[in-house]
Amino acid sequence: MDKTERLLDLTALFLDAREPVSFEKIRVLFPDEYGSQNFESALRKFERDKAELVEAGLPLEYHTGSDGENQGYVIRREDYYLEDLKLLPHELASLFSAGAAALESGLFPAREELKRALEKITFFSGRPGASKIQIEITHQPNSLEILDALWEALQGRKFVTISYRSPHALTEVSAQPLPRKVNPLGLALRRGQWNLVAYCFLRQAVRTFLVHRIEDINVNPQQPKVPDFEVPQDFDVRQWVPQFAWEFKMHESISVTLRLDSSLSHLASQLFGKPVDASGEVTLAATHLDALVDAVLGTLGAACLVSPDVALKKFDEKVKRIAAAHLEESP
């Protein structure tokens, strides 16, 4: 009997049973599979099959009867069968559109799991009318393979060895990508680019890597089911990959206040992550002041800096430099 067929037969048996099924009974019901060997080797074979079903997410467990009776294996039906999530039509449409967009982006982790999840959430209600959403994600020819390997390593907590083309290597044509051994801790999508947050053994610290700059990857093949490391309990990938460029940790935090004119104030949350106060100002914690000053420059005066002086000075220097460079060129 094919192994998959055997596992599905076992699943059917457990789901259909009204009481726990003992291993002895399983041997009788599957004589060719478990009955013909000696007890120990048959039990080992069954344990391997059971482990596969548990890995597939089936709530299979051994039930110990209080009176020595009713001992055996059960799948808890209440934890097995999918129930209607009772999503409202717009919630279902949102989730489905998002899932479809992720799949179509061509670079999203856990695509097989996502496909199944979309089928499950629409099992009771049918597929909703989906809006056309396209997500563009930066990638190289092998980025999908790299992302899949990272997803596998992330879930299995296995270290990986990567060949990383750092920005420094980009400046020196002859430079070869650096091999790095890292423990992958998280993945974050920012501005259309996947970022890997990982503990880097070379730098002996947590570092962020752009996935499309990883040229090659090897997941530690030793003991694939045994984790190589633990993810710190308080780890949160959002703390390592900020939404805004001025939140990258380049220096100590500086409190910077901006004033937005009326044409821009309603967009403050989108552009700067916070709404303006009653006086049209917003105060931000910047750990990469240059990036914040550049963002203000890009508003062409619709936002201006209020404080501190160091930010004003930087702004003024940049404006002078840009003006001078373009006045020289200007015919």
Next chain:
Amino acid sequence: MSERIQTLLLLLPMLAKKPGQRVEEVAKQMGLSPVALLRELDLLTMVGLPPFSPDDFVEIAVEEGRIYVELNQCFSAPPKLNSKEATALWAAAQLVASGADEAFAAVLRKLGASIPNENKASMESLARQVDASSGVLGLLNLVRPHIVERRVVTFDYRSLSETEVQTRILSPDSLSQRNGCWYLSGFCHDKKARRLFRLDFISNFQSTEVAFETVPEGPATTRAEATLEVVFSGPMAAVMQERFRVPARQSDGTVVVKLTADSPRWVAQWVLGFGGLARVISPPWAVRAVARAASRLRPTASLV
């Protein structure tokens, strides 16, 4: 193996629930080739309950390219979402919803409630490790139903490259995300052409309740575009070489990027945003636009 088991445990109830589905459609939904699907169906005809008498097997028939399944009640519904499926769905949902959004939080609660307790810790742990959020706004949820229901919308629009707010009437047909920014596209009735609008520059969004059948084709743009040449230096040279796939650098380490542009104000806004690491070299009108914009910004308003 576990992937295959999960797929087959989903496939059986899916096929039984809706008899007569086409082989090609189901194969596409499940990410299989039609041949691979038929192979899996062959295997499923061997699945059943002990004592495996003829009535104990799953019955599958493929007639004229359509699939019909009869099965034991035990496979009447698929398994619940496991932690990996729930996490994948949750990660994808972040693409179009904000964590701070109450509607999104409600969806997450429903998702969380649907997975077995022993899987919740695993999902919560993975949820802290994967983040696909794009800092999106509630407007995305407001816009999306109008695309599905084909309703004309109006809104006020002013991008950073435009001086005045303009009211636009649009038959919207798609949303897209590029470089982390969301865009709404469709047929703009004011410009009589297809247009792309950055979502976070839209305000006063309203439905007209006027339905449309199809989005008129119209020209992609009615503006004259020019080729813009920009030199990037310092750390931005490496980034732009990669983004624009420029094969080689200049001898001084700078990178020359060529792109199309149609608005002096857009050019100025884009170039100033690089904080002095970008310099326009042509066309002349673009150079003048940046020089003029920078001159107007000096000294900073706050120093006056």
